[in-house]
Amino acid sequence: MKSPNPSKAEARYTIILFYKFFEVKNTKKLMKEQRKICESLNLKGRFLIATEGVNATLEGETKDINKYIRGMHAKRNFKNVVFKKSKGTGKGFTKLMVKVRPEVVTLGAGKFNVKKETAKSITPAELERLYKKDKDFVVLDLRNNFEIEVGQFERTIHPNIKNFRDLPSKIPKLKALKKKKIIIVCTGGIRCEKASCLLKREGFEDMYQLKDGIHAYMQKYPNKNFKGSLFVFDNRMVTPVVDVPKRVIMGKCVYCNKACEDFYNDDSTRPSTKVICCITCIKQHKNILRQAVSI
Numbered sequence: 001m002k003s004p005n006p007s008k009a010e011a012r013y014t015i016i017l018f019y020k021f022f023e024v025k026n027t028k029k030l031m032k033e034q035r036k037i038c039e040s041l042n043l044k045g046r047f048l049i050a051t052e053g054v055n056a057t058l059e060g061e062t063k064d065i066n067k068y069i070r071g072m073h074a075k076r077n078f079k080n081v082v083f084k085k086s087k088g089t090g091k092g093f094t095k096l097m098v099k100v101r102p103e104v105v106t107l108g109a110g111k112f113n114v115k116k117e118t119a120k121s122i123t124p125a126e127l128e129r130l131y132k133k134d135k136d137f138v139v140l141d142l143r144n145n146f147e148i149e150v151g152q153f154e155r156t157i158h159p160n161i162k163n164f165r166d167l168p169s170k171i172p173k174l175k176a177l178k179k180k181k182i183i184i185v186c187t188g189g190i191r192c193e194k195a196s197c198l199l200k201r202e203g204f205e206d207m208y209q210l211k212d213g214i215h216a217y218m219q220k221y222p223n224k225n226f227k228g229s230l231f232v233f234d235n236r237m238v239t240p241v242v243d244v245p246k247r248v249i250m251g252k253c254v255y256c257n258k259a260c261e262d263f264y265n266d267d268s269t270r271p272s273t274k275v276i277c278c279i280t281c282i283k284q285h286k287n288i289l290r291q292a293v294s295i
Helices: 006-011 027-040 062-073 124-133 164-179 190-201 213-220 279-285
Strands: 013-021 044-050 053-061 084-087 096-100 120-122 137-141 151-153 181-185 207-210 226-228 263-266 273-276 289-291
Touching: 013 062, 013 190, 027 044, 027 062, 027 096, 053 062, 084 213, 120 124, 124 213, 137 151, 137 164, 164 190, 181 190, 181 213, 190 207, 207 213, 213 226
Parallel strands: 044 096, 120 207, 137 181, 181 207
Antiparallel strands: 013 053, 013 084, 044 053, 151 226, 263 273, 263 289
16 A cells, blocks of 8 residues: 655645734633634643743644644634644654643743834735845844754855743943844744844834744745745744745755755753754764754
């Protein structure tokens, strides 16, 4: 018997990424509700809840994901949520995790009124027009350094952070950007929403955030001013978001510098770090490297 066509098998699954900042009055109640809904639809992934809002990545069969989205849009606090979709594999997550946390994205810089303090948004189309007009601006990428290794915008500056919570300590090194027009970017938008609040308090004024993140830009303008792939926190690790011919591979093997995008955990350091390694070099370093996986 012939094995199923991989592309058709993958088309059965969809991964969604979404968030929203709003006041969650009863976090435990929402946690129980979401766990029940996700389990009923056989969804797996990560759903984080805090008093400041929600942040989630979920995978399931496409029909079940669509049912989930329709149900969420019918709820008052979720009717305007943007669900960012990409093709799944059915193996993006091994289980469902629904948890209450102090923050839905950890910055550790105190409380913000995100709705009032966050920076103005710029759409992917508006950003594309800036590139075409060759306006004087820089892109401040607030993702972790290993995420940037596999894909980034033209004109990118990044603070070289290992974790988002490192950003407050890096702000003094970004002071020169206060005089420039800044477009801040992250995967889906949530880190930009929160970080821009902090940056505004620190005196950054001519600053905008990319609406719905890099994911939205790549969907609308694949292989344009964002080169490479998007790092994602599921077992795919990277995704082109939209499959295009002659896609640029930005990632480089940490040992031989060959173009590749395969991530491994390097256990020779504590805590372990994510590195890119090609299929040839992994054979030589398999004693310290293991395949990077999510939950």
